[in-house]
Amino acid sequence: MVVVWGMAILGAILGALTARKRNGSAADMAQYAAGYGIAFALAGLILSLILVRLVV
Numbered sequence: 001m002v003v004v005w006g007m008a009i010l011g012a013i014l015g016a017l018t019a020r021k022r023n024g025s026a027a028d029m030a031q032y033a034a035g036y037g038i039a040f041a042l043a044g045l046i047l048s049l050i051l052v053r054l055v056v
C-alpha cells in the first residue's frame with residue numbers, strides 16, 4: 001500500500017511541475033497533478049501486485 005501512495009504523490013508532484021513548466025494556470029496544475037497521480041497510482045498498484053506475487 002505504501003508503494004501505491006508513494007507513486008501517487010510522486011505523480012502528483014511531477015504533474016504539477018509539468019504544468020508549471022508549460023506555463024499553466026493553477027487549474028492546469030491541479031488537472032495535471034490529478035491525472036499524473038492517478039496514472040502513477042495505477043502503475044504503483046500493478047508494481048505492488050507483482051511484488052506480492054514474487055514474495056509469496
